[in-house]
Amino acid sequence: MQSPVYTTWTLKYKPKSLAEVVGNKEAIEKFGEWVKSWEKGVPKKRAAFLYGPPGVGKTVTVEAFANDFKMELVEKNASDYRTEDAVKRFAGLASQFGSLFGGKRIVLLDELDGLTGTADRGGVKAITEIVKTAQCPVVLIANNVYDPRFTNLRVFCLLIEFKKPPAGEVAKHLKRICSLEGIQADENALKFIAQRSEGDIRSAINDLQALAQGKKRLTYEDVSWLGYRDRQDTIFNVLRMILYGKTCVGAKQAADMADVDVDMLFEWIYENAPAHLTDPHDLAKAMDALSMADVYRGRIRLTQDWSFMRYVIDYLTAGVAMARQNTKIHGWIPFKFPERIQMLSRSKAERAAQLNIGYKIKRKCHISAVRATKEVIPYLRIIFKNNAEMAAGLAKWLDLDQEMIESLVGSKEKAEAITRLLS
Template sequence: MERTESRNIPWIIKYRPRTLKEVIGNKEGIRKVVEWLKSWEAGPPKKRALLIYGPPGVGKTVAVEAASRDLNLELIESNASDYRRNSDIKSFAGLASQYSTLTGRRRVILLDEIDGISGSIDRGGLKAILSVIENTRCPIVLTANEIFDPRFLPLRDRCLLIEFKRPSVREIVSHLRRICLLEGIEADEQALRYIAEKCNGDVRSALNDLQAAAQGLTRLTMEDVLWLGYRNRKEDIFKVLRTIFYSKDCITVKQAVDRTDLDLDMLFEWIYENVPYHFDSPFELSEAMEALALADLYRKRIGKTQSWSLLRYVIDLMTAGVALSRVGRTGRWVPFRFPQRIKLLSSTKKSRELLSKIGSRIGEKCHVSSRVAVRDILPYLRVIFQNDRKSAEGLARWLELDKAMVRYILES
């Protein structure tokens, strides 16, 4: 398989299956797709269109692309934006009226994401699609997430329906493992499992998460993926960030923030972490950081004075303020990174908890606060523990420290 070395390529594209062998899950659905496509060799079958439906990111589009490559069919692809109007559809109706191309290669037409058609103007569009299906001389495949809208009833009648389900966690894990191998990353099974479980069967988002967590590493551990647990899936954080960084219109940017119920502090960390990678020019970067610094000042002020009326300035500055810093255009694709400050906090959570327990044990016996115990007493205790085993044993007993605490004092 041809792989480019470029760093800035989304893995969902880099590892987009080229043949059916590389498409994971839905074996039965894929078998039916192939069987139906092949049945055209004996002339148009009873159902001249196929409607593949299922949740996002499970491989509907790639399955059709890979199948046509495997069967050596010419694929003509279009998506919702191409068939908003009746007249748009007429253009591919012409293509559908011929069984093969001039070179004799047979063709298949893919109308991707037909549930993207919405509203009244599209009623005409839907009708036109039905008429194309009726008269087509080559196979037509449609895909959709949701087909139970009554509008689609006539379409459901006219098509062979194939449901694509979410691939299993096991299948997704082995897909991710294969990609790690190709990227030269040694990945812990547990970490890959965590990504696969969190993605809810969406292979696209599993791959995006893997790239965000693992790109540039040689080893992927549970610690590198724990942050996935902090993220809410309601509105993909990557989408929100992309809107904030690349949109020029403040209203869209602010709306994107409304759509996420991500904690504002967490969103701030995401923006802060990623701004330097997405703003190339020093001028834009300094403007964006300036906006963030100001937002941070307001944020701290709210913390001190509880003046929540300042919150809108925080939001405006960290979103629209950042968005407006962009002067030029950038076409580069850069992966988003998880905020390192949060990652550090989550990876040190256990040891911080242990430290605070040790602090309170010492504090109780010495009648000081646990903060003072950690700051003023623990360093001396450490010296004793590391040099005088006998005294250490006595002290540990007196302070009621368990084995983990003793190890922490000795090793940290």
């Protein structure tokens, strides 16, 4: 089975120009003025320190700026700052504004939060030295500029705060992505995703991709049932820990993080395993584990003995995680929302209609309406779809109206054919 390779929408729709960056206009302007001030000579603050929550566009702003003004951008991140020596190795980059070919340079030290522990103090000191003597704009980025480790460094920097953009702006951005993807999306569906992401544009786009990719239309119903949930422990992380888990312990921990119940988690794994375990043997093993989980789930239902729950969890998490043996990881595959559950939520009106038929059956057959919808309607559907005459007889006996007949046959024309036989 060949699985398609996807690109993430965060990458596909990453702003190439400042004009495309959402929100934080003031911060962006302040940053732009500071870089341009270098044209007139070395300014008092040789570094700008951009800080703020994740996913609001700090990195993207610097990249888009360099692109707009045709500047050379030298990017460094956490892995380059492990030791003082490592930092010193690239210090020379900041010693010249113009390159040999006339272009201007920006040195970006991204993800400074990645510097951890006392061993890195030397790293921050070395970065401070670079900043003090820099001959080109040095940009520092971290989530928390007020971390005590940056106390000395901060003095030499122009601080620029990036804030969470309002949900309305995020929703507008999502709308643009949808129209480029040919998806017709309800305003309130996009608003919902935007609000849920709490200003994190990256995670809003990721959620949108998971919910909408491949669809023609995205409705409020498609997204609303998700409810609000803790963004740190989204179901996506849980699924990742299970479907890509390397240890039983890790996979089991995922179940604790999940903010959905076990039945729901089962649906999520069941729906996503085939796309993520592309090796047939691995998938078969995962499905075996799922069916064992289901067996124990059944026992709980039957006996009400909840001590079986530990086996359900073990099979669902460790069992599925250990199934991965041969599947190779190709690119990024999005997680899908369980179709069975989506169907349930989408057809609420439909279920109400069914229950009405159930009441009609109840009257004639003396069984509960719920039991009738579960046990009789499926057969009625088959009969109604295949035998108009018999359907007409049953419709008369049960006293079904036009709408009910239509819901059983699933087409207007066929329903009309049946009612014609009635008259």
